[in-house]
Amino acid sequence: MSSEEKIQNDKRAHILDVAEYLFAQQGFEAVSIREISKAADINIAMVSYYFGSKEKLYEAVVTRKLISSELILHYIERYNCSTDKLFAIVDLLTDKFFEHRNMQTIIFREMAMEQRTAMAELIANQLHQNFTIINDVIQKGIKQKEFKKVDVELTVMTIIGIVKIYTTSSPVVCKVLKTEDKELMFSKQYKLRLKKYLKELLTNHLGIK
Amino acid sequence: MSSEEKIQNDKRAHILDVAEYLFAQQGFEAVSIREISKAADINIAMVSYYFGSKEKLYEAVVTRKLISSELILHYIERYNCSTDKLFAIVDLLTDKFFEHRNMQTIIFREMAMEQRTAMAELIANQLHQNFTIINDVIQKGIKQKEFKKVDVELTVMTIIGIVKIYTTSSPVVCKVLKTEDKELMFSKQYKLRLKKYLKELLTNHLGIK
């Protein structure tokens, strides 16, 4: 990559970062191009120049950070038993959700919209792929008598649901955890607590010895 | 209540219903007063006439259906042991979330906004109250050796998280459950499945005999 390309990519990436933050905070419609431009310290016309339109900027923001199923598969292939695979998924998901919680806010807001846009479909498919991987791991674990028989689909949803509500409902989670501090809530300490809890929950639920 | 008041209330309620549906589908900013008016078959000016502004209409929509903590308390007071209380809460929450899932979509979208509005604060407080009730039930159950020792706050979040992701992420949940039909997803049958799953999960997790 030449140096000028890097500079342009930096600027593009900067706009994407700013836009992601604002979209996550307020939602797509609530954020104006003028607001993004001001926050990113660029001219209003630059968004159209780089991305074509506000809609396409949004698409770029979303697609940039989707958790690919390849990543998950690659991450768990090193483990042999289903328990280790499942726990690795818990770690990975928690890490990714904590790291990209702005993105997760956007993604699940999009999922809450009933109207099927092309992008909503894209996200749903991606999430479904990730669901399927976790589903298969649990299914295999049950088959090999490593896990008890459970409602597999809802178990998958449980994992995602907890991590999701933790990372995307911070005002109320803050209150519940009595932290009053969002920084603390997303600290290493609390991330460990969440991971530990999830593994204990799954251990109990799946009857892991 | 006089007959004309009833008619006015009906019209107000009708606007609230339509607005709730649209707000849940698209979010506050994405819905215009013109769209609401068209869908509700009223004049544009009637929203201002009845509610004052779009903002106040939104407030009216949200506050109308918040699950009051009194309702929960009243619902569980008839039960003696913590297990029965907890299972009653599972039933109540599932029912309410299924019944008012439009509302839940709006509420958690508001919670995902980082900017603290007056209404976000109101919702957070309400949710926190509900959290606290569940929290207390589990805490008491542990104290009385009815439950195993667990991370109580995260257990509460688990219950809410599962019901929430089920009711407010229907596109992806549909795919996961292989129903392809949103009606089926919110049928009695599937509601029972969810309740049963939650109780089994809690039974395993809390070591209920």
Add this chain to the structure above:
DNA sequence: CAAATTTAATTAAACGTTTGTTTAATTTGC
């Protein structure tokens, strides 16, 4: 290697729409 030329990046201003809200006139129900 500097000057000339072309391309890319950036800007301020203006575009036509749409937004939420208000006004002032009209209709409705009692």
Add this chain to the structure above:
DNA sequence: GCAAATTAAACAAACGTTTAATTAAATTTG
């Protein structure tokens, strides 16, 4: 006939986008 309900029209403000002009950078040329 009077008050409440309803309407169409108009309001300024904000929206996403485009334009045409300008600056900066890259490339070509002599």
